[in-house]
Amino acid sequence: MDEKxxxxxxxxxxxIISVxxxxxxxxxxxxxxxxxxxxGGNASNSCTVLSLLGARCAFMGSLAAGQVANNLPDVTAENFKTVDLSDYKWIHVEARNxxxxxxxxxxxxQYNDMMAAGQKITVSVEIEKTRDDLYQLFSYGDVVFVSKDVARKFGFNSPSEALKGLYSKVKKGAILICAWAEKGADGLCSDNKIVHSDAFPPEKIxxxxxxxxxxxxxxxxxxSNGKSLQExxxxxxxxxxxxxxxxxYDGIV
Structure with a gap:
């Protein structure tokens, strides 16, 4: 059986990138x-990288018929009903609507409630934009990525401050992660121990x-491959x- x-x-x-x-x-x-x-686009880019890393992946979003289009609708819950959840082990949601x-x-x-522990889908959520309506998603991810901009909007000036201050918003047992450019990234889970990684900048950006x-x-x-939060x-x-x-992204791996 193929991997989910x-x-x-x-x-x-x-x-459109001008050099x-x-x-x-x-x-x-x-x-x-x-x-x-x-x-481009956050979810699309992440899907590209996952594919390059060797993961079996899929993207769900609004696509235009041509190369250029404006104001495409976001995916709705009605659209999502067409997804066969049994095909997936992890679903990542870029906070939008x-x-x-x-x-x-x-x-x-609801699907997970019917499945054995090893068959449940992990849900991750990215909260990047500083919009109040998006913050309700803090409590819905098993893994929550919060951006530096959102952390600053809440008054935090470092990733560790943000994790300590925002962890009460996530659901029990969830992992909260905050990347902070040249300061690297921090993660926090239910053991209340903050895990840190330094940044690894290239010789030339x-x-x-x-x-x-x-x-x-x-x-x-x-x-998704069983690595620790630190790893x-x-x-x-x-x-x-x-x-x-x-x-x-060519040459990333």
């Missing part, structure tokens, strides 16, 4: 050295777009650091 898959639910979009010799000053014209178009996503996760919880999505995917990949954070930071030294 990891699904990422959220945004896919078009990223210049230095960061442009305000109100100035700058000649572009090169430009590329690539598929939270009210619908809560319904989707509740469907997964060339492209940080999608570094956070790379970190999330790498942590999910490690945890997962270190792997996530190493892979995200390697990505920052590359244009796009």
């Amino acid at each position: 898959k990891i699904m990422c639910i959220g945004l896919v979009c078009l990223d 210049v010799d230095k960061y442009p000053e305000e109100d100035t014209d700058t000649r572009c050295l090169s430009q590329r178009w690539q598929r 939270a009210n619908e996503q809560v319904k989707m996760i509740k469907r997964i919880e 060339v492209d940080t777009l999608g570094a956070g999505d790379t970190f999330n995917a790498s942590v999910i990949f490690a945890l 997962a954070l270190t792997f996530g930071c190493k892979t995200a650091g390697k990505k920052c030294g590359l244009h796009g």
Whole structure:
């Protein structure tokens, strides 16, 4: 029997990346050295990285008929009813339309209630945007990724502060993770012991777009393969650091 898959639910979009010799000053014209178009979006990027790492994975989101489109609808709970949950071992949700996503996760919880321990689906949630309506998702993930921006919105100035201050919002037994760019990443689970990994920056930083999505995917990949939280954070930071030294994702593994 084939191994069950990891699904990422959220945004896919078009990223247009212009390469210049230095960061442009305000109100100035700058000649572009090169430009590329690539598929982007948090959930889409994480799915790309999971695939490159060797995971069987799937993406769920709104796709356009052509290369460019605006204001595509988010996935709804009604859309999610078409998913055969028995195909998946892990479902990752990028917080967007939270009210619908809560319904989707509740469907997964109902499914898990009927399954043996080893057959339950792990749910991870990424809370990146500083929007109050998204914060209800803190209590619905087995693994919750909270961004530096959200941590700062709550008044925290380091990943360890954020984890201590926000852990009461997650459900019992959940893992809360906060990455903080050059400060690395911290994780906290029910044993109240904060786990830390330093950052692993490349010799030269060339492209940080999608570094956070790379970190999330790498942590999910490690945890889904039975690695410890410490091992997962270190792997996530190493892979995200390697990505920052590359244009796009080719060569990440």
